[in-house]
Amino acid sequence: MYKSFKISFLVLLLIFPLVSGETCEPYETYSITSILPSNGYVFIIVHHSEWICERVAGEQTLRRNVPDGEYNLYYLFNGSNLLFLGKSNPLLGEPSIVTEINGTFYILQRKQVVVPYKNITVTINGETRNITLTAKKTEMRVYRFDGCAFLIWNCTILEFQNGKEHAECNGTEILSYFTNTPQKRPSVVRGVIENGFMVFRLSNSTYKIPVTEFDRYVSGFFGSKTLNVLSTFHALPVGEGILIYYPGDVKVNGSVFISELPLMFFYDGKNLTHIKMYVGSVQEPPRCGNFSPRLTIPKSLIVLIGVFLMVILVYLGIKRHV
Incomplete structure (x- = not known):
């Protein structure tokens, strides 16, 4: 009997790690850490964390994926378009994408590609071969942002396979200012739920949005806690409406885009728009001088001009028949 119990106990020890491993579910979290208004635009910084499964002492356990899973995503929003400015992992020593110097915002954009730089011919075992050597090319640009982006510094660095580097940089070096990410929030208003509406009372306007407008975007993530989550939403004016955002963590698994x-949401007084974040190719901010000025004539002036022309035509018609 003791021998049978011993064998059963050993079987349980072998099976238990497999059972516990099945309960380990990796996940990711996203949260907005900074909202930075600037000349009709707003910089939005979203932090990403990742939890992965790891086998420890025969059991699957969750651990935070540090440093690779910790990074920030940077966006620029003007009330209609959301631009992806880049990604940065400060734990890996990567510079921030946005920084503030004496009240002015600056944007750093980095692109890395592998490029061929030299062809060589070698002979191996009597056979001649052509080999292309490559280098890692890093392009960096810094823009001053005052409602539009003005290029103030650019640099191209080639890192060769033998460890040597070649850099060509123009302008005053400013990269050292991108060591810290701005961590602040502007003056915002917290929404309240009243009679089936999300209500945001700003200094000059009050916005009322049916709760059902948010439900299809939020309930799938928070279920029965949806109303509690909605009551924590904040808003601030951006462009011709308000930017509405959730200040907490959103937990997702790998199957969620x-x-x-x-x-984030945007409300223009009539329609609620879900702001869809994007991660991929870096998008350039609107450059200064990349727009054509337009002459805007007030509607009242157009009406007056029309009336004036009508009077002249009537006068000429009467005079012609006299």
Whole structure:
């Protein structure tokens, strides 16, 4: 009997790690850490964390994926378009994408590609071969942002396979200012739920949005806690409306696209728009001088001009028949 119990106990020890491993579910979290208004635009910084499964002492356990899973995503929003400015992992020594110097915002954009730089011919075992050597090319640009982006510094660095580097940089070096990410929030208003509406009372306007407008975006992530989550939403004026955002963490698994996250919304007074985040190719901010000025004539002036022309035509018609 003791021998039978011993064998059964050993079988349980072998099976238990497999059973516990099945309960380990990796996940990611996204949260807005900074909202930075600037000349009709707003910089939005979203932090990403990742939890992965790891086998420890025969059991699957969750651990935070540090440093690779900790990074920030940077966006620029003007009330209609959301631009992805870049990604940065400060734990890996990567510079921030946005920084503030004496009240002015600056944007750093980095692109890395592998490029061929030299062809060589070698002979191996009597056979001649052509080999292309490559280098890692890093392009960096810094823009001063005052409602539009003005290029103030650019640099191209080639890192060769033998460890040597070649850099060509123009302008005053400013990269050292991008060591810290701005961590602040502007004056915002917290929404309240009243009679089936989300209500945001700003200094000059009050916005009322049916709760059902948010439900299809939020309930899939928070279920029965949806109303509690909605009551924590904040808003601030941006462009011709308000930016509405969730200040907490959104927990997701690998099957959820980042564009589905209920982190940000925009309301123009009539329609609620879910802001879909994007991660991929870096998008350039609007450059200064990349627009054509337009002459805007007030509607009242157009009406007056029309009336004036009508009077002249009537006068000429009467005079002609006299």
